[in-house]
Amino acid sequence: MEVPEPTIETGLIDLVDVSISVLASYDTDVLRPSLSTVLAQVDRPRKNIGTGPPGRVD
Amino acid sequence: MTPEERPQPGPQHHRIPWPDFRSLARGAGGESSIRLLLSGERSRRLLMLWALNRELRRRGPLLGPLPPVDKAWDVFANIDAKVPEAMTAVLMSPQFGIWLSRALRLLRGNAASPAPQWAELGYVHAAAFAAAVRAGLDLQTHIPVLNGRAMVPTLGMVNLPAHRAWDVAEAVTSSEEGSSVRLDDMVVKLPSDPALAAPSWWPHRHVTVRAGEFVLRVVLDDLDPYRDLADPVPPARLSDVEASSWSDTIGKAWELLGRICPESAAAMSVGLTSIAPLPADDLNQNRSASTGDGFGAAMITPAADPVTLAVGLVHEFQHIKLGGLLHLVPILHAPANSVLVYAPWRDDPRPLSGLLQGVYAFLGIAGFWQRFRWDADDAEREAAEFEFAYARRQARIGIRSLLGSPFLTHLGRKFINELSAAVNTLQTHRVSTAAARAAWALATDHESTWRIRHIHPDDDAVGRLTGSLLAGAVAATARTITYVVASGGEDHWYHGRLALHRIGLYSPHRLRSIARGSSTMHSGWGVTRADLALATNDTPRAEAGYRAMLTTDPGNIHAWSGLVVAAAANKSTTAWRTLIRRPELVRAVYLKARQRGATISPIGVAEWLDRLPGIRTQPAWS
Numbered sequence: 001m002e003v004p005e006p007t008i009e010t011g012l013i014d015l016v017d018v019s020i021s022v023l024a025s026y027d028t029d030v031l032r033p034s035l036s037t038v039l040a041q042v043d044r045p046r047k048n049i050g051t052g053p054p055g056r057v058d
Numbered sequence: 059m060t061p062e063e064r065p066q067p068g069p070q071h072h073r074i075p076w077p078d079f080r081s082l083a084r085g086a087g088g089e090s091s092i093r094l095l096l097s098g099e100r101s102r103r104l105l106m107l108w109a110l111n112r113e114l115r116r117r118g119p120l121l122g123p124l125p126p127v128d129k130a131w132d133v134f135a136n137i138d139a140k141v142p143e144a145m146t147a148v149l150m151s152p153q154f155g156i157w158l159s160r161a162l163r164l165l166r167g168n169a170a171s172p173a174p175q176w177a178e179l180g181y182v183h184a185a186a187f188a189a190a191v192r193a194g195l196d197l198q199t200h201i202p203v204l205n206g207r208a209m210v211p212t213l214g215m216v217n218l219p220a221h222r223a224w225d226v227a228e229a230v231t232s233s234e235e236g237s238s239v240r241l242d243d244m245v246v247k248l249p250s251d252p253a254l255a256a257p258s259w260w261p262h263r264h265v266t267v268r269a270g271e272f273v274l275r276v277v278l279d280d281l282d283p284y285r286d287l288a289d290p291v292p293p294a295r296l297s298d299v300e301a302s303s304w305s306d307t308i309g310k311a312w313e314l315l316g317r318i319c320p321e322s323a324a325a326m327s328v329g330l331t332s333i334a335p336l337p338a339d340d341l342n343q344n345r346s347a348s349t350g351d352g353f354g355a356a357m358i359t360p361a362a363d364p365v366t367l368a369v370g371l372v373h374e375f376q377h378i379k380l381g382g383l384l385h386l387v388p389i390l391h392a393p394a395n396s397v398l399v400y401a402p403w404r405d406d407p408r409p410l411s412g413l414l415q416g417v418y419a420f421l422g423i424a425g426f427w428q429r430f431r432w433d434a435d436d437a438e439r440e441a442a443e444f445e446f447a448y449a450r451r452q453a454r455i456g457i458r459s460l461l462g463s464p465f466l467t468h469l470g471r472k473f474i475n476e477l478s479a480a481v482n483t484l485q486t487h488r489v490s491t492a493a494a495r496a497a498w499a500l501a502t503d504h505e506s507t508w509r510i511r512h513i514h515p516d517d518d519a520v521g522r523l524t525g526s527l528l529a530g531a532v533a534a535t536a537r538t539i540t541y542v543v544a545s546g547g548e549d550h551w552y553h554g555r556l557a558l559h560r561i562g563l564y565s566p567h568r569l570r571s572i573a574r575g576s577s578t579m580h581s582g583w584g585v586t587r588a589d590l591a592l593a594t595n596d597t598p599r600a601e602a603g604y605r606a607m608l609t610t611d612p613g614n615i616h617a618w619s620g621l622v623v624a625a626a627a628n629k630s631t632t633a634w635r636t637l638i639r640r641p642e643l644v645r646a647v648y649l650k651a652r653q654r655g656a657t658i659s660p661i662g663v664a665e666w667l668d669r670l671p672g673i674r675t676q677p678a679w680s
Contacts, residue, residue: 019135024108
């Protein structure tokens, strides 16, 4: 029998229910780990460009 | 211990239920999975906005003649508290995401702008103004003007006098006076419904189309400076006729997607929010693009027909989904960005991260054609069969490098296993013999050409092999040939054979006409008689033609890859597998032998290499 896989915990802090005014009061240390990951992603943007036919590009 | 003294729970993180992860990994991902990605994007945008606010406050007067960033932040906080849907509309627009990313790169010194920084960073005030207009809350602020145009994000663009390249306009919105933008003596009043046109006001055009239960609502964005991949671009306002044509084609493409790919339509109805038209190019090629910075946006050229647009939307939405997932979990370790591999849709070597995006996209593209071929009429079916056979073959070739990669994370391994399972499932569908043959020929052709161009076997090893060959010996050394993968070989890569195959499938009578010589192809395709023979399945004649070409031009890459395909199709040599697997090595030894004055054929070299036991090639870094 297939063993169900557990839910995946990501490294991104969940701010969905946090209002912007409350966000302003957040301790930097709480946000820093997620922000560090996000800024690394921002610094290496992913662009997808496709053409075709005859060739497609990604 | 009082409640105040009890340790506070740590921050919650986004979580992905396994069924959603698996569904996304298999190239699918329904409505719930897309909402999950959107919630991650919301947190990400808030974090970025927080970082931008902090950085602008820390650095002082970067906003130049515009108000300090605190003003925009306070507006955002106020609107978020009172009319949250207005804030969400701005925060979650793809263009705001693209701008936020660029603004952070500018501040971190990872991007440059021809404009003064305040002109780009000041978009934050334009966004605050847009949110206030949406919310119906009073605001008086200032916004940047670029070449006489002031963007009001998510709503439209104001046209003002262009006395200077960069300027500042006063922007006011109030419940009593309505909304207006003023520069010098000119005041532009926004209509009470900003979706309507007015003098000097270009509203964003929205397209809403239905296919059964599925509704697609997108902005047809020809205005926002941040609708492109990163750098700001000027508006390219569509005429009413052009906009109507787009709307019509989107409607037909959506009807097709809703009918044959309902799961994709359900997901897109939640996650696709913007289509930015790209200008057509001289060759009328279909081009499309997307960026991880702008979740929900696709850029695309005007499509010749709804099928082309539908497959373009499927393609870009695959990237959008994967981009959103990669924001939440890493699939590849960072060094994967520096490892170059073969991607069957690219002429140049690609990093593994690019290959991953491509496989994911081609899985979606193949899935579209798989379904469309049963929906197509007789005239379209054979071409659809080919597109399916070719795309699934490309996905299958691409997944090889990912499956064997040492750069997968723990989750990445699971992701690739699921992706591979989905790619394998596509291989179980039957296709016509003609489509399968064409897909094989083109895929083999492309990979052979790529290997010859970009894989460079170690020259010393090639020299030793050549020495053994000329001595009539079985090589005692150099059984393992290392190679490097390098970009370069930038001379023109002819796609004439690919074009011929497609002509044969879409317009067989034209191919016959070209083969007879009664019509011609543009010389830019570089088509030879041997190519025509190959495209019309006269493979013995094609093989003879390529052999003849190599006699006079031994390094001709086009002839080498043609020979590989023709010889393999003919099975004219027992070494056809060696030709397919290591054309670059066969060619390198052949050229070295010719340099040393030997008289030998390419096939003779392939057959000699084929007899060497245990020979293998591997990248120099492994």
